[in-house]
Amino acid sequence: xxxxxxxxxxxxxxxxxxxxxxxxxxxxAMSLSDIAARSDLPLATTHRLLGELxxxxxxxxxxxxxxxxxRKIWDIGHLAPAETGLRQVAEPFLHDLYGATLATVHLAVRxxxxxxxxxxxxxxxxxxxVSKVGGRLPLHATGVGKVLLAxxxxxxxxxxxxxxxxxxxxxxxxxxxxxxxxxxxxxKGYATTREEMTLGACSIAVPIHQRDRVVAALGLVVPSLxxxxxxxxxxxxxxxxxxxxxx
Amino acid sequence: xxxxxxxxxxxxxxxxxxxxxxxxxxxxAMSLSDIAARSDLPLATTHRLLGELxxxxxxxxxxxxxxxxxRKIWDIGHLAPAETGLRQVAEPFLHDLYGATLATVHLAVRxxxxxxxxxxxxxxxxxxxVSKVGGRLPLHATGVGKVLLAxxxxxxxxxxxxxxxxxxxxxxxxxxxxxxxxxxxxxKGYATTREEMTLGACSIAVPIHQRDRVVAALGLVVPSLxxxxxxxxxxxxxxxxxxxxxx
DNA sequence: GCCACGACTTCCATCCAGTGGAAAGCCCGG
DNA sequence: CCGGGCTTTCCACTGGATGGAAGTCGTGGC
Numbered sequence: 001x002x003x004x005x006x007x008x009x010x011x012x013x014x015x016x017x018x019x020x021x022x023x024x025x026x027x028x029a030m031s032l033s034d035i036a037a038r039s040d041l042p043l044a045t046t047h048r049l050l051g052e053l054x055x056x057x058x059x060x061x062x063x064x065x066x067x068x069x070x071r072k073i074w075d076i077g078h079l080a081p082a083e084t085g086l087r088q089v090a091e092p093f094l095h096d097l098y099g100a101t102l103a104t105v106h107l108a109v110r111x112x113x114x115x116x117x118x119x120x121x122x123x124x125x126x127x128x129x130v131s132k133v134g135g136r137l138p139l140h141a142t143g144v145g146k147v148l149l150a151x152x153x154x155x156x157x158x159x160x161x162x163x164x165x166x167x168x169x170x171x172x173x174x175x176x177x178x179x180x181x182x183x184x185x186x187x188k189g190y191a192t193t194r195e196e197m198t199l200g201a202c203s204i205a206v207p208i209h210q211r212d213r214v215v216a217a218l219g220l221v222v223p224s225l226x227x228x229x230x231x232x233x234x235x236x237x238x239x240x241x242x243x244x245x246x247x
Numbered sequence: 248x249x250x251x252x253x254x255x256x257x258x259x260x261x262x263x264x265x266x267x268x269x270x271x272x273x274x275x276a277m278s279l280s281d282i283a284a285r286s287d288l289p290l291a292t293t294h295r296l297l298g299e300l301x302x303x304x305x306x307x308x309x310x311x312x313x314x315x316x317x318r319k320i321w322d323i324g325h326l327a328p329a330e331t332g333l334r335q336v337a338e339p340f341l342h343d344l345y346g347a348t349l350a351t352v353h354l355a356v357r358x359x360x361x362x363x364x365x366x367x368x369x370x371x372x373x374x375x376x377v378s379k380v381g382g383r384l385p386l387h388a389t390g391v392g393k394v395l396l397a398x399x400x401x402x403x404x405x406x407x408x409x410x411x412x413x414x415x416x417x418x419x420x421x422x423x424x425x426x427x428x429x430x431x432x433x434x435k436g437y438a439t440t441r442e443e444m445t446l447g448a449c450s451i452a453v454p455i456h457q458r459d460r461v462v463a464a465l466g467l468v469v470p471s472l473x474x475x476x477x478x479x480x481x482x483x484x485x486x487x488x489x490x491x492x493x494x
Numbered sequence: 495g496c497c498a499c500g501a502c503t504t505c506c507a508t509c510c511a512g513t514g515g516a517a518a519g520c521c522c523g524g
Numbered sequence: 525c526c527g528g529g530c531t532t533t534c535c536a537c538t539g540g541a542t543g544g545a546a547g548t549c550g551t552g553g554c
Contacts, residue, residue: 012259012512012541013299023326032531042514047532052260060329065531069327071358076267077324078381079275080316082307088379091369098342111318122338132335134325259512259541279502291543294503312502 015041016049020058020073025135029066082109086216087118089246090208093239094121097220100235104129104221106205110148113160115139118216127201127223140178141167143203144217146191150182151207151214157182170195190233192225204229206236210247218243262288263296267305267320272382276313329356333463334365336493337455340486341368344467347482351376351468353452357395360407362386365463374448374470387425388414390450391464393438397429398454398461404429417442437480439472451476453483457494465490 010018022030022038030038036046050067053059057072078084087107094105098121107119114136122129131137139145139152139160149160161175172178185191190206197203205219218240220232257265269277269285277285283293297314300306304319325331334354341352345368354366361383369376378384386392386399386407396407408422419425432438437453444450452466465487467479 011299013263013296014303015512016260016263017299017303017305020323023323025326028326028328033529043531044514044516044533045512048512049260052258052264056261056264058264060327069323071327071330071363073320074324074327074330075363075381076270076316077321078379079270079272080307080318080321081275083318083321084379084381095345095368116318116322121342132325132331134322134331280500289543290502291504291545292541295541 015039015045016053019046019049019053020069023069025132029062029064029068031066035067083118086208086243086247090119090216090218090243093243094119094218097121097218097235097239101220101222101232103232106131106144106203106219106221107216108142108144108148108219109216110139110145110152110156111136113139113156115142115145115148115217117144127221128198129201129221130198137197138165138167140164141171141193141197142219143191143193143205143221144219146181146185146193147205147207147217147219148214150185150191167197168195168199170199172196190236192229194225204232204236206233206240208240208247209244215247262286262292263300266293266296266300267316270316272379276309276311276315278313282314330365333455333490333494337366337463337465337490340490341366341465344368344465344482344486348467348469348479350479353378353391353450353466353468354463355389355391355395355466356463357386357392357399357403358383360386360403362389362392362395362464364391374468375445376448376468377445384444385412385414387411388418388440388444389466390438390440390452390468391466393428393432393440394452394454394464394466395461397432397438414444415442415446417446419443437483439476441472451479451483453480453487455487455494456491462494 018039018041019035022035027038032047032050033043035050036043039046050059054061054067057070059067060070061067090107094107097105104127105121106117108115108117117131117133117135120131120133137145139149149157161178164173164175164178166173172181190204193203195201200223201221202223202225203219203221204225205217207214208216208218218236220236222228222232265286265288266282269282274281274285279294279297280290282297283290286293297306301308301314304317306314307317308314337354341354344352351374352368353364355362355364364378364380364382367378367380384392386396396404408425411420411422411425413420419428437451440450442448447470448468449470449472450466450468451472452464454461455463455465465483467483469475469479
């Protein structure tokens with residue numbers, strides 16, 4: 001007595017992809033049952049797909065039996081032109097920026113209503129930051145996020161402004177306040193945050209233009225912007241222009 | 248009149264994976280027909296699978312109609328623990344190394360008979376290097392490669408020694424010579440190359456130990472090792488030990 | 495201007511590969 | 525030694541993937 005009653009709209013391929021989607025920052029290692037539950041697939045099916053994915057190298061298996069994302073995915077991911085191209089070009093300028101400011105340097109793009117960090121240079125003894133390369137954060141509480149949001153289509157802005165979650169006591173949660181700031185970002189050419197994402201961390205960020213489109217943002221994280229805002233902005237602007245010219 | 252005669256041993260999932268495998272360093276952007284040819288699948292099937300993969304975000308489509316690896320793969324790849332964990336830990340030490348030496352810094356692991364570069368800090372005006380983050384190079388012609396090869400299982404060594412391809416006129420292609428060097432790597436604790444991969448570039452590299460296993464290699468690329476070998480080795484050893492302790 | 499050619503997209507009858515419930519292993523901890 | 529949770533294997537069934545062919549689009553040669 002065997003069954004067969006697949007849900008509508010789920011091709012075989014998308015099931016394999018659903019399994020990959022089950023992994024995220026909070027779920028880097030999962031057991032068979034976890035994965036089956038999170039991807040909403042029957043155990044037996046999940047088991048077979050996990051086998052195929054592991055054999056190919058998309059997943060690895062830990063000694064504990066848990067599954068994790070494998071090297072092959074990491075590998076192939078680095079062929080993505082947007083990410084890698086931009087990174088490649090920006091890399092030396094990020095180093096220069098770090099050398100000139102000793103602040104944590106961020107290179108980020110927008111994906112939907114989130115910031116995705118493409119690269120990060122972390123100063124050794126500098127402010128603690130939560131960003132990770134490949135990681136995501138909300139658009140409204142980071143320097144690079146505000147820049148990207150200010151240059152995003154209106155509908156994206158509306159979505160984000162409609163759900164401003166509080167992260168620290170300084171996070172901006174009033175749509176009106178943020179909208180005003182976004183207008184200023186366009187006027188002044190840079191965005192700042194003051195402990196809105198992490199207590200003790202302020203940031204300043206500028207857009208990177210490719211031709212006349214904003215494709216990424218470049219930011220610095222420092223303990224305080226007091227007095228150094230213009231100097232940091234100057235360094236950022238030069239770097240962002242140089243990167244943009246080379247795209 | 249439709250047909251259906253699938254080759255044995257090709258599950259649906261592996262067809263989707265075959266498509267992803269069709270992409271590599273030399274083929275970052277391909278048309279439908281290219282992909283179908285390279286993954287040895289019928290056009291119509293490839294077309295449908297490409298559609299599914301694109302819809303999910305595994306692939307993007309350029310304005311020209313060509314397909315490229317999409318951000319989602321890049322994203323998920325960064326959840327791979329081996330790659331990301333090691334990188335995360337090593338990052339600050341790589342910066343220190345760069346600061347201390349101003350040489351190009353490499354962090355790499357072995358995958359089969361190749362080096363995979365996990366991270367690279369490129370000095371601005373330093374020697375040109377061919378490595379890319381996520382890229383692969385042969386084991387026998389790079390500093391990090393020799394280290395990883397020296398600590399690899401015998402069968403891997405045999406395979407590599409059996410096919411030493413020439414890259415520059417200084418590349419070591421005599422199995423005996425290389426085998427002798429590998430023994431020295433184990434004795435001295437570090438490996439060197441002299442223009443074996445790129446003319447005008449020498450390198451020095453050390454292993455990174457996790458408990459008592461060699462999990463990665465750390466290397467520097469400089470115009471010349473003359474006189475600075477011991478100083479560079481010292482800096483590398485300290486960094487590698489610090490990284491190893493934190494794993 | 496028009497046709498020919500290549501590349502991409504859509505269609506659909508066929509049929510076998512994927513499916514998933516169930517049952518059998520396996521492993522701990524009590 | 526037994527019970528419960530998790531993983532692995534099994535297999536009859538069926539509906540979705542398949543791919544040859546036909547349709548469409550774009551382009552360049554004459």
